[in-house]
Amino acid sequence: MSESDRRLRRAAAQRLESLSAAGVRQISKRRVARPDVVEAAMEIGATRATDNSGGTVVAKSLAVLQQEVAACTRCELLSQQRTQTVFGVGNPQARLCFLGEAPGADEDRQGEPFVGRAGQLLTKIIEACTLKREDVYILNVLKCRPPGNRNPLPDEVHNCRGYLNRQLELIKPEFICCLGSVAAQTLLETDTTIGRLRGKFHDYRGIPVMCTYHPAYLLRNPSAKRDVWDDMKRLMRELGIELE
Template sequence: MSELQQNSSDRIHNAIRQYLESLQRSGIRQLPRLPDMAPSLATRAAGQPAHAASAVSEATSTQTVPIATSIDQPIALAHSDNIAAPVSQGAMTEPVQTSPPSVEPDPLAALDRVRREVMHCTLCHELAQTRTQTVFGTGNPSARLCFLGEAPGADEDRQGEPFVGAAGRLLDKIIQACTLKREDVYILNVLKCRPPNNRTPLPEETANCRNFFERQLAIIQPEFICCLGAVASQTLLRTTQSLGRLRGQWHDYQGIRVMVTYHPAYLLRAPDRKRDTWEDMKMLMHEMGIELPAR
């Protein structure tokens, strides 16, 4: 085999491997085995009736093949603690989108399976090398309302829980002002690892993590999502519109009503925007049927 042929074969193998990995991260375990055409062709060449060849084909077409056996090295399944194989960021594509699963009988256990997957994820090489730990999510696994933020900061990276620093304390106050407790809602970020120096997440990083946060939301099945900041809003809604254009109106994500507002970290730098945020919260609480005390 020439060097050119070998390089082409390697590229095809890597592309197939990445595709199978993305299917596994999406929860797909088996693929149907394609019917073996060789027996049918050989039978017809020997003059055997076509219906006999058809029987051979049907016998092979009902089998399924576990994805892990389709590649030379098995990849960790959703419930495994093995480390996911790294993929070059330059060749990264968004994970395969699948239909949301049915209602989980035990959402806490389902979330824990995804959490263990996140713990061992190394898709974003830089983040995997610089993080202290991954930051999955916290709160009520059956919450009506989810708060979706951008990415962990230094405090979250140390403690392993989202929104525990100064921005987190402000979010707690916002939740309390809505007559709710942190335990009533579910809080998560788009990214599960802290970007170095709290830089803005890169597009390939949000693409790598989309599979994880979408599965969290599919398990929790909230009625409402409140996106905190531009990154969370644009990523979830797949839009490039500015936060200013997205605020003040309802959006839809797979049948879930989505409200967009400012990130608490931004409110710490621009306290004059707190009034706008409170207007967003009032709109959200009204839609949820929660009566707020007069202020």
Template sequence: MNQDAKTRSQRAVRQLLESWQRSGVTYLRQMEPLPELPAETTSPVEAPQEKPVQTVAPTTPLPRQSIVPPPQPTETSEEPTLESEQARKEMSVPRTTKSKMNKGDRQAELDILATQVSKCTRCPELAETRTQTVFGVGNPRAKIMFIGEAPGADEDKQGEPFVGRAGKLLDKIIEACQMKRSDIYIANILRCRPPGNRNPTDLEASNCRGYLDAQIEIVDPDYIVCWGSVAAKNLLHSDLPIGKMRGDFYEYGRAKVVCTYHPSYLLRNPSAKKNVWEDMIYLFADMGINLKAQV
């Protein structure tokens, strides 16, 4: 800048200050110098860009899903020892409405199901060793349904449940209750005889469970008696010993369930017959029948 231009600039600033002084301005705040502009002042100014919205991470991290597999059952695991009333009641299932099918329709449904069972090969070992399937017999509209464990040699030969020595004892129990075998519907957990009369395996019981549930649904009994621990375990999904399950009602579908000793156990332990008789008294009392008065 030359001397003349500098003098004119100083004069203009002095005149501006004097005008501000005459207007009453007595103090000016010292300002910071403006930053220097870049040399390319002729380049176009770009429009400001909108900043993207940032997602704020939560202050507390979300829980991670566990990748640890659930514990697998082992053969050495101990049986549950729950014996409280609450634990026993929790094995029951909700009740449903009563079936409206007549007796003839129920029998027809059972006959169709029995035909399907006769062709079943879900358990290869049982299908190869059986003489015939043992479906079930009795009143298709029975108020009481008996469920045993699996057919034995006599049942495998005749195709009917409970016809051996245990079956004859069961007939005596039915007669003592002032009923006939034809008044009751009788079935088993399995419809094929396990070799050597062994207990059913869990897989075999699972393979046959659909047939049992279909029989229960068709007959639609008011009461079910589980004869022995095998029947009680598989119907009610319980590992409690049968002695702990006696003397109480459970529910399966619409039916009340009583658990008692198997007739074959009574053949080996005759003293337990009085316990079974107590269970029958308990069952029939709920039906409004006093067995004590009929003895």
């Protein structure tokens, strides 16, 4: 077996594992790893960064904003209790952003969003979509961990909203995926439940937004994985990737 064949086998095995974690139990053999699907996925992570020299400028601007966030004390309680702020991670020119609600204990320790159990599941979902974490950009509404992992308070969301808006203005994603009710309701400025928001596209300043359940919810309710996968298929279709 050639090295190329071994790489293909490893990639196929990893994709099957990611599909299973994402809740996909049946797949069509003829649509897995199609060349056009692979090419579309590669374009999502690479085209804007390689073809646009502005990527370095965006990264530097994000770094400046990250320093501003790190010095923020607008929420006295959160700024006193945090280990560090959790700004965001990924491709600064990503076509797709995943938006969560707030850091948890693992994220507070490591300074990176979605690294705990819910984050590991999100990674599997991203990989099931034939992408990698470094192809997309992952961020939260809040940049500090709320005590006890409680939901963010309205004042906390308000204090962080400007940072979120500026992040998205710099990245200029073509699509945003909101994970959970806090992210969706904050970005879209609505009190509509996530159950009613998911499954269709919404608008944020001209950017299409897909809302779906938070990975932490999926850990408690595995049966909802099918709904999330349906949402991902709709989203990926708009990005040029057909998933089974």
